[in-house]
Amino acid sequence: MEMNQYMSIFIDESNDHLQSLNENMLRLEQQPEDISIVQVIFRSAHTLKGMSATMGFEDLAALTHDMENVLDLVRNSKLSMNGHIFDTLFKCLDALEAMVQDIINGGTGKGDVEELVQILKAIVKGDVEGKSSAKAKTAATASTVSAQLLLDQYQLSVISQSLESGHRAYYIEVSVREDCLLKAARAYMVFDVLERNGEVVKAFPSVQEIEQEQFDRGFSVYYITQAEEESLRDQISRVSEIDSVSLTAVDRESLAELTKSHEQANQIKSAKQETAAAEAPVIASSTVTSKESAPVRAAAATAPTSGNASPRTIRVDIERLDSLMNLFSELLIDRVRLEQLASEVRRNDLTETVEHMARVSADLQNIVLKLRMVPVESVFNRFPRMVRDLAKSLDKKVDLIVVGAETELDRTVIDEIGDPLVHLIRNAVDHGIESISERVKLGKSEVGTVHLRAYHSGNHVFIEIEEDGKGINRPKVLETAIKRGVVTAEEAKNLSDDEVNMLIFAAGFSTADKVSDISGRGVGLDVVKSKIASLGGHVAVTSKLGSGTKFSIQLPLTLSIIAAMLIKLGNEKYAFPLSSIVETGSIKRSDIRTLHGNRIIDYRQTIIPVVSLAHLVDSPAYNDEDETETEMLVIRKGDKLAAVLVEEFIGQSEIVLKPLGKYLAGNLGVVSGATILGDGQVALIVDPNALIK
Template sequence: MEMNQYMSIFIDESNDHLQSLNENMLRLEQQPEDISIVQIIFRSAHTLKGMSATMGFEDLAALTHEMENVLDLVRNDKLSMNGNIFDTLFKCLDALEAMVQDIINGGTGKGDVVELVQRLKEIVKGDAAVVGSAKATISAPASNVPASLVLDQYQLSVLSQSLDGGHKAYYIEVKVREDCLLKAARAYMVFDVLERNGEVVKAFPSVQEIEQEQFERSFSVYYISQTDENLLRDQISRVSEIESVTLNAVDRSSLEELGSAESAKDQAEERIKQTASTLSVAPITNASAPAAPLTDGNPTRPVAATAPVSGSAAPRTIRVDIERLDSLMNLFSELLIDRVRLEQLASEVRRNDLTETVEHMARVSADLQNIVLKLRMVPVESVFNRFPRMVRDLAKSLDKKVDLVIVGAETELDRTVIDEIGDPLVHLIRNAVDHGIEPITERNQLGKPEVGTVHLRAFHSGNHVFIEIEEDGKGINRPKVLETAVKRGVVTAEEAKNLTDEEVNMLIFAAGFSTADKVSDISGRGVGLDVVKSKITSLGGHVTVHSVLGSGTKFSIQLPLTLSIIAAMLIKLGSEKYAFPLSSIVETGSVKRTDIRTLHGNRMIDYRQSIIPVVSLAKLVDSPDYSDDEEAETEMLVIRKGDKVAAVLVDEFIGQSEIVLKPLGKYLANNLGIVSGATILGDGQVALIVDPNALIK
């Protein structure tokens, strides 16, 4: 079989399952007695094992198989979670992620898993003797149902609550024909019918064994549904190569009999496992439905406590290759350019039917633009969800207690921004945990809770997304920062005296700046923060810092919603055209030459009771056929970056337009950094897009 065509699907699915494993392991660490979480983890590990084996990645399959064995003991109350098991499983997840990353990078996906496999086997062996003894001494249940299909207390509770809620419970035995060649496929089709009409509580053999054709000719299930018995039997019988279907309704008396069998079994196990601690069962909180995901009888998904027993609708999402989305955006960009050109031609020709058609096309393309942009929008959750595990590991290695609180993970950003924002956030969060949050003893002395808190927030505001990282740690030490800044030549001693608190805080973004007494392999306050700032600036955003000594520090990052299509003001300089992003413009106006003053060699003007610098765009770009010194009065744009404002002198305004941002490539790399890209206008001309941040800088 040609596997390359399935590789991208395997990588996407593997990353999803690894993320689910990490998130649910963290949840289980907080609630080690919640069996429902173990069920979810087990299913993810099982699916990942099957995918890896199919694709031929043996090390991945071997490690997930051993993880399954441990999780199987836990979910069947044969083993209780402890610190050693958690640490081992987390190390297994790290190894799995490394192997998947190797596959992404074109490698073979091999890894050194011998030690981890051995540790998992030792965990299983530690309880294997007890499990074996228990099985040997359990007496036969007091029911005519096979011993292997006796329900545990949790499964009995699920059936009992379902009967109370008006649902029907069945014991179903399905037999396939003797000449059937694909038993597992027929069993899958039966389970598909069952899943569409209700929920499987328990299967014999287990779903995993049925998938691998490890059964003779029949399999049995306990099943909950609202479907009529005859209709259900008819639907299952329609599956080809099924010889017979036996349905027995389960009522209260049947449940009591099964319960007595389970009770006898529990007493026998308890006598043998006197020293073993067992997990308590998650309480049933809803009178009409299971309170937690069902057991391994369900081969597909967990069921929420309030979910109806009838099967849920099929997924309404599809995976789309990123390159296809990029291609769609480029094609739409060309369409947008042609639309502007048509609007221009229609205004010149002045034919009513042409004008109406162009206006309709403009409305349709505006709707299309919204859809295309929304297709590219991705929740920041895809970046945020890696941080809980990272904070857990960091806190453990630093012997600190840290709680990460995430708010606004559903906030959406353009995919191009999402791809770039991950690394800066990683560094800021590592910095917050390492240098912001104090050690436990120090927090106790200061009267703070011993568990430090790091808040990670995301929210929309206008055409921007704000991401904040705030911790309740020690804060930035102003005297120490100034002392280090002067020592390293970032500022002079004279300049240091006049700096505001915010300006002092921003000094930590200087290259190579660090106030750490010793270099840490985790982070150093300032080491790498210059990279964080430059990365965010390159995305058209900016970062600010607010800190209170002894109370904590807050980093606030402002980012544009999208980098592909922006609203801009078009201006002229002689025969040349330029574009300014509308989000950076405060206002437009005109200024007389006589109002421009020169202070210490810099040109300034009065603007709303303050003095702001004046920049000549013609001189900066060396415009060949325009000089702004010739006119008595000229147009100006007032632009803003953070709290800094400046005036830019231009020739004339063309008007506002939505433009498509095109990168310049390497040929025009040396442009003083004031040009961020280019766009093609409706008349076919190219206009350079000016970066207001670079102008103010």
Template sequence: MSGHASDVVADFIVEANEIVDRLGEDLVSLEQRPGDRELLNAIFRGFHTIKGGAGFFDFAPLVAVCHGVEELFNRLRAGNGEVDRGVFDAAQASLDAVAGMMRSIAAGTAPGSAPPALLDALQAATMQACPPAPAAAASSSAPVSDEEFDRLLDAFHNAPSPSVPAAAVSVPEAAAEPPRAAAVQPSTRVETHRLDSLMNLAGELVLASNRLKSLRRRFRDEALERAVGNLDVVTGRLQNAVMRLRMQPVGRAFSRFPKVVRDVARQLHKEVALVLAGEETELDKNVVEALADPLVHLVRNAIDHGIEPPDVRERRGKPRQGRLELSASQEGDHILVVVADDGGGIDPEALREEARARGLVDAESAARMSTEDCYDLIFLPGFSTREAVSEISGRGVGMDVVKTRIAAVSGRVAVRSDLGRGTRFEIRVPLTLAVLPTLLVACAKRVYALPLASVQEVFTFAPSQRRWLQGREVLDTRGEALPLVALGMWLDTAGTRSGEAFVVVVGQGGRRVGLLVDEVHGREDVVIKPLPGLVHGTAGYAGAAIIGDGRLAPILDAETFLAA
């Protein structure tokens, strides 16, 4: 295949996959609102668009499935027939088949034959929606001329072809449904590796700028000061622009879940309402991609082993329909993603007993385990309290993989559960994996970086302001007892303990703590580097950074100090 043709195929794959994601959401919405004409139109257009591209590339099995759904929904939107369970099941099965064929095409192989049973189900559903709809004006399987090839390519990019008169372009269903005017911003698709390379170069530029800022202190030259200052401003703007190129709404990862929830719930004969929130929250595209599989596992787990069957929920005084919440929100320099259900919860005592029975902990250690420690047991490889293996998932089965994949993007996962009321998984991941604004502090002549988004204020204090309250050292400031953490003691190094010192107040979600440090060096944008394997995941550290003078500075995790 020529380079030009392969580029068009790549465009088709991207466009079709985006349509498939939207169709999944639309079909779930249609089940709740079967009479919604806009949804019927949207589903018809989606399959019709994929069918057109598939016919252009002669993907006959894909054309066959899309054509069957197109015929069915063309009659339904004309008011012939009702969207019953048979129609919906056939449409869902068709979407699954289309998604599978698109995966084959993306892998470079031809899509397999359309399942005969699926085509028969589509035809049967279509025949029930009588009378027959008018035949399509053109067949998608007809040979395509070079002129039509160029016109379809232009259509992929939402641009009119300069070589084809407007009157020559046929738009199906244009008289029945006039297109809505919409402002379309021009866009260009860029391969991921090019974005990653650009981000790496921007990071190196930030390091070079920081190095120049540290060197300028040795000289007293006004022109040099201005030049370095201008470079710093331009570097900051470039860094922000490149970071925005990599940012994506987390809703792209959430879009698959209405269909996942619906399919799993029906398979398990349960009733589940999915509530999505914060889909517009943006974070690094690599983090969005890394979260996809762990979230699928947690969602399927919640339906399978968290939410009870309808009759059990009724006996427990709950609504028959369970509630599953998937939300995202920004907390400083981190994104909080929550998967919460209102099911039966997790019994910490059962986890404790299972760990003791398996020999993972001895009786004495098991007795000392806190509730949070018991919950953390589910992340051990192969740990499970289930007596039978489920086809869907198992709370504890594969949870070690969930934690590992989240940790791979410098994230953390925590479990909160109320027995009989539900379980809440909280995932915290960094906003970006590239450049991070930080405050550089020093303790025992070692430099550390604190994420600037967590820093609320910095000040010095007098020894008389320090006191003890309920067994913890606090600082009396503006009538508030601010908990203190001596960074030197926490790091097990010699640090400031008496006399005047700096306090860096870090906070998140209403919690505040003061870190005692020896020096405050100031703000600096750093390039995040992962910690070496031996210390990766160590509590208190979120990564490492190369600072302006060339030294390596550990990045401190503010959440650890807030939880202390």
């Protein structure tokens, strides 16, 4: 079978299942007794195993198979979760992610999973605390899969009487080859050998399930016989396509262990039933509470689905969406051109048709843009696990509270925003949140809190990372900034608190007393700032010493089609993104003053710099020095304002961003891209961020 055509589906589905596994493992760590979460985890692991085996990724399938064995014991109340099992399963998830990433990068998806597989097998055999001593292993072997294959009282007495009458009893595990096409037939042949030599006391899965091929690669039985162990192993091994046969003798000592396991299982079961009956009202009320506060995705994962519900979503290749966007961009250019021609021709029927087409294309534009919108959840999903691991390695207690994960952003922004957020959250956990002892001394809760929020406001999305840690130390930041030459001692005296906070984004700046392998507040924050600026956004910091710090990131909703103000300089046209314009107006030359060689004007009880666009772009067609009064745009970047002098306003228009290409990119200073106007002319798009900078 040609597998390449299914590869993209496999990768997408694997990433979804891995994300679900991570999320639900974190939920289970908070509620280890909730079997419903274990059921969800088990289903994800089972599906991932099946997909991996089908695609031929053996290491992925092997690891998920052994994870499944552990989870199966947990969901059947034969094993209780503890720290060692959680840590092992999280390590397994990391290994699975690494193998899937290798497949994405064109690799074979192989990984060194032997050690993890052995730990999982040991957990199944009873080594739930991670003690791998010879004594523990011997005890585990005595009741090899007693947890997985519990015998009832009747079956125990059958084995006991058989041993007393001189028969032998074995626990036998048989696995068929991975490429075996007729598993049920091979299993039937094995059972034929067994029944010719003795009697099967119990099989796992059941004989009926094995006949219907409802088993993975292996099955196991408790068996009574008079045959020798070697003879039995030899006969079973001769069955074709059998991969391995394992026989463990059951003697009086191990039978006593099995009987003890049976009694303990019954006690646990009855105790759980009593507890469930006693706590039934409490559980019901807590379920209501958790449903109200649980994330939508988690609630949906555990909700029962009706058998005949058809899927409401389909996967679409990103390249197809990009092609659709490019085609629509061309359509938008033609629409504007048609509107201009209709206004010149002035025929009612043509005008009506063009107006109708404009309305339809506006709706189409909204749909196309929404198709490209992705919930920030796809980025936020990785952070709960990251914070858990970080807090554990730093010996801190940290709660991550995520709000607004359903907020949508353009895919191009989503692809780029992940790394800056990772860096800011690592900083928050490493250097923002204090150690447990420090927090207790300060009278704070020993559990630190990091809030990750996303929300829409106008044409922007805001993402905030706020922690209740130590806050930014103003004197220390200033001292470091002066020492590093970021500011002079004279300049430092006049800086406001917010301006001091922004110094941590300066290149090479760090206040960390020692550099850790996790982060150092300031190391790399200049990269964070420049990455966000390249997306047309900006970042601000507010902090209160002793109370915490908040990073606020403002990002444009989309980078493909934007509303812009078109302006004219002689015979040239330029576009300014509407989102960065505060207001438009006119100004008299006499109102422009010069201070220390810089031109300024009074603007709403403050002083802002004046910039001539004609000077910046070296326009040969227009010179604003000749005018007594000229048009101006007031633009904003963060909390900074500037007035830009232009010749004439053309009006607002929706424009399609076109990249400048490799030759021009980065060489035009204040110009970030271009657009094609309705009349076929090219207008350059001015980048207000670069202009104010």
